[in-house]
Amino acid sequence: MTPSRxxxxxxxxxxxxxxxxxxxxxxxxxxxHVPGGGFPPNHWLIGPALAVFFxxxxxxxxxxxxxxxxxxxxxGRLMSLLRPYLFWCVAYWLLAGMPVSPASLASVFGLGxxxxxxxxxxxxxxxxxxxxxxxxxxxxxxxxTLGLFCLFLNRWDDSLAWPSPCMFGxxxxxxxxxxxxxxxxxxxxxxxxxxxxxxxxxxAALIWASCADTFLLPDGSFSGLTVLAFLSSGIVLKAVxxxxxxxxxxxxxxxxxxxxxxxxxxxxxxxxxxxxxAPWPPWAWWCLVPVVYMLARGIYLLVRxxxxxxLVLMTGRK
Numbered sequence: 210m211t212p213s214r215x216x217x218x219x220x221x222x223x224x225x226x227x228x229x230x231x232x233x234x235x236x237x238x239x240x241x242h243v244p245g246g247g248f249p250p251n252h253w254l255i256g257p258a259l260a261v262f263f264x265x266x267x268x269x270x271x272x273x274x275x276x277x278x279x280x281x282x283x284x285g286r287l288m289s290l291l292r293p294y295l296f297w298c299v300a301y302w303l304l305a306g307m308p309v310s311p312a313s314l315a316s317v318f319g320l321g322x323x324x325x326x327x328x329x330x331x332x333x334x335x336x337x338x339x340x341x342x343x344x345x346x347x348x349x350x351x352x353x354t355l356g357l358f359c360l361f362l363n364r365w366d367d368s369l370a371w372p373s374p375c376m377f378g379x380x381x382x383x384x385x386x387x388x389x390x391x392x393x394x395x396x397x398x399x400x401x402x403x404x405x406x407x408x409x410x411x412x413a414a415l416i417w418a419s420c421a422d423t424f425l426l427p428d429g430s431f432s433g434l435t436v437l438a439f440l441s442s443g444i445v446l447k448a449v450x451x452x453x454x455x456x457x458x459x460x461x462x463x464x465x466x467x468x469x470x471x472x473x474x475x476x477x478x479x480x481x482x483x484x485x486x487a488p489w490p491p492w493a494w495w496c497l498v499p500v501v502y503m504l505a506r507g508i509y510l511l512v513r514x515x516x517x518x519x520l521v522l523m524t525g526r527k
Contacts (some may be wrong), residue, residue: 225454226398226443227265228461233439234258235464235471239501242475243494249420257435259331260379264436266335267342267383268394274339274346274384283343287336289525294332296522297469301328304473328472334373338380349388356381397440402448405441412438460502463509466524467502470509474501 237258240251273282298318307313319327327333345352360378386393415431447454512519520526 223458224394224398225458226440226447227394228458228464229443229446229454230261230439231265231464232457232461233442234261235468236498236502238468239471239475239498240495242472243498248495250416253416253419253431254435256375257432257439259376260432260436261439262331263335263338263376263379264383264386267338267380267385268387269383270339270342271384271387274342275388279343279346283339286339290332290336290339292522292525293465293469294329294336297332298327298329301472304476329469331468334376335380338377341377342380342384346384352381353385356385398444402445405444408434408437408441409445460506463506463513466509466512466520467505469523470505471501474505 235258237251237254240248241255270286273279273286276282302314302317305317307317317327319330319333342352345355356378358378359374359381362374362378412431412434415434443454443458446457512523
């Protein structure tokens, strides 16, 4: 999620289709939070969208965690995540006008009775997972066994909310893939295009059937297929429209900032909904999702241009 030099350029060293997967996953998260009612397909997309984030985080962390400077990198990584975690938690606390009390502060920082209520649970859990991986990566079988057990644990009891065992399993799975098959993410693009298209069609058909109640399908029964569909989307898009593919890969720059800040745009939209009580059809809110993304990204570009040092606090980037 390193900022690009130009809005339409893919960040150096990044795979464009991976950037598009991040963009689509971020849009799915925003879609989950729109105030006018849930988007039916997103019921099956939100879990895999989050899995994409943690899977890629583990994959790209693997080499650093196993290197000679693993301790130094881990400390720097934790600090780069801690800054935006504290910044956005404080911003949320101030915007919500919450009182200065142990209970409210614990709630805002995701340390209270319901840890998932904080908008920044993603950063908090990623810090926990990074530290756990550093402590376990020297004994890889232990890390992989624990990660796979966590994936099973979530399927057995998905009420275990914090830290999310399923998300840790995805993070550990990313480390496993990068360690057992280095460069496997690069080889994914070389799979025949027909297979990528088949993945997208199969995923779309299952989601449509589930939303239409054609047959009952458990939420997590094809989550792995949906994760692959996120990763295949950019590859298919590049074959269909290279220009649009480059544009969307460029829009993905700043997606980390968008993920952290979009909740504030949505709070403003909720205020609009409360102020103007006329019925808002669900599709009106769904159409606003790209607008919310581009508005938050526009703020990111302004901050990057006029106050680049502020991004150290907002995104952890120097």
